[in-house]
Amino acid sequence: MKRFVYPITLGFLVFILSFQLLKDEPSEETRVLSNSPSPTPIQAETMDNKASTHSEDILEATPIEKNYEPAVVAPTDVAEGIVPVRLTIPSIDVDAPVGPQGYTEQGGMAVPDSVTEVGWFEPGTKPGATGNSVIAGHVDGRNGPAVFYDLKELEAGDLIYVEGKDGEKLTYTVQKVVAHPLDESPIRELFGPTNEKALNLITCTGPYDDEAQEYTERLAVYTTLSSSKTTPKN
Amino acid sequence: MKKLLSSLAAFVLVLGVFAPAVFADNHEEMAMVRVLHASPDAPAVDVYVDGNAVVEGAEFKAATDYMELPAGEHTVEIYAAGTKGEQDAVISADVTVEAGKAYTAAAIDTLENLQLKAIEDSKEATEGMAKVRVGHFIPGAPAVDVGPIGGEALFAGAEFPMVTDYKELEPGSYDLEVRTTDGTQLIDLSGTTVEAGKVYSAFAVGTADSPEVLLLQDSAAMPSEMPETGFGGTADSGSNAMMLAAAFGVLAVGAGFFVFRKRSEA
Incomplete structure (x- = not known):
């Protein structure tokens, strides 16, 4: 009896184990692929900053422990933002034209047909303005890698350059890289209101669903504006 | 004991395969x-x-x-x-x-x-337009109008503690004011900028003597689905992983037979 039970159990275990290892990672949980080295202090700091702008005087009089995320307010410094035409990411050798994209018929974000071009979500925020700007690109074509194939290699601190149609240049710094299961992707976090001047890059990742002809996860690279040169270069 | 352990391990692993689907969103x-x-x-x-x-x-x-x-x-x-x-x-x-x-x-x-x-x-933005509403949360203050300074009111007769419906406005910068319905200015909102595809709530707060406005952003133009950003040309097919894993499994069964038979013979 033992003779059969042990080998079969062993075989079963090996099957499960190797399947788990071979398939492209677990697909239902959000995975943080890269984060800023010390996320907690940074977050705490920005929260304090935001909170204190509201009521600095009262804060000094009576120190009260604050614990909440402040609402998104309309910015008082109105940065116009730019119409992006070129995206450069030296660390993964990306240098791609950017075209405006809108909605698909289903109300999703449209993407370029080309695998060498990336698309900026035009109904949303212009890069450089307060809010979440979004640029999406393909991870692969039908036969091989596309413009954002190496996006998953990005790490917190890497720099991203966006050039505007009048030669303006914006520099963004990667904050974190996260793979989201498709049906749990935080669309509002990526596209919605924020007090930051943020740019989020999106491509596909995870296992490919042959039936749906679609990848089952989305890779999101969260970046924030670190410098802007809005005067045209000569 | 060993058997118990290994079946337990198998159970945990099986759970690991299916649990995410069960507990998912x-x-x-x-x-x-x-x-x-x-x-x-x-x-x-x-x-x-x-x-x-x-x-x-x-x-x-x-x-x-x-x-x-x-x-x-x-x-x-x-x-x-x-x-x-x-x-x-x-x-x-x-x-x-x-x-x-x-x-x-x-x-x-x-x-x-x-x-x-x-x-x-509202969670719905209007393409190319800004959406704005006004809330009157100043206790003791009279009904107010909100509009361009000296111009026609965009929001008329808002009383405490009322919140108006959203109104679509051309995006851009406005010199707005909050004034009593008889025209006395309460709050100067010069240079208020509203952007296309964004949704705002302007809440007037404070007291009749020191009123002010909080301009919050409620929503923005967002797609309903994530972009489809791949054609699968570089994807490892899931069935490959299954086949390979199965092959390993069969090998392990064979190896197991060999090992355990030797042991029971010895």
Whole structure:
């Protein structure tokens, strides 16, 4: 009896184990692929900053422990933002034209047909303005890698350059890289209101669903504006 | 014992394969709620939902970002900051929220008459237009109009504690004012900029003597689905992994037979 039970159990275990290892990672949980080295202090700091702008005087009089995320307010410094035409990411050798994209018929974000071009979500925020700007690109074509194939290699601190149609240049710094299961992707976090001047890059990742002809996860690279040169270069 | 362990291990592994699907999302059933402290003479507050602290130390004029709450009825309690357990809640109210909707829960009026006002916020932006509404949360102030300085009112006759419907405006910069319905300016809002594809709530707060406006952003133009950004040309097919794993499994069964037979012979 033992003779059969042990080998079969062993075989079963090996099957499960190797399947788990071979398939492209677990697909239902959000995975943080890269984060800023010390996320907690940074977050705490920005929260304090935001909170204190509201009521600095009262804060000094009576120190009260604050614990909440402040609402998104309309910015008082109105940065116009730019119409992006070129995206450069030296660390993964990306240098791609950017075209405006809108909605698909289903109300999703449209993407370029080309695998060498990336698309900026035009109904949303212009890069450089307060809010979440979004640029999406393909991870692969039908036969091989596309413009954002190496996006998953990005790490917190890497720099991203966006050039505007009048030669303006914006520099963004990667904050974190996260793979989201498709049906749990935080669309509002990526596209919605924020007090930051943020740019989020999106491509596909995870296992490919042959039936749906679609990848089952989305890779999101969260970046924030670190410098802007809005005067045209000569 | 060994058998028990290995079957236990197998069980855990099997669970590991299927559990994520079982526990996966019910976030479609969530509502979004943000909290606004609009009571000018009330102290800083802590907000508890169903007994759990969700906001701590929010002072007058503080507005929180949206928080996710499961759809359904919730008990919202507001305490003066740090006094839960020592004092009674200054407000306790049952609030029902619906899945997929967004709300602002505002603590309004003076401390003496403090009340919780829950309003539904728009999540839908209009392409190419800004959407704006106005809330009058200044206790004791008369009805107001909001419009270009000296010009025709965009929002007319808003009374405390009323929130107007959203109105679509051309994006751009406006020199607005909040004025009493007879034309006396209460708040100068020169240089208010609203952008296309964004949704705003302008809440007038404070007292009749020192009124001001909080301009919050409720939503933005967003797609309903993520972009489809791959054709699968570089994907490892899932079935490959299955086949390979199966092959390993069969090998292991064979090896197991060999090993265990030798052992029982010895």
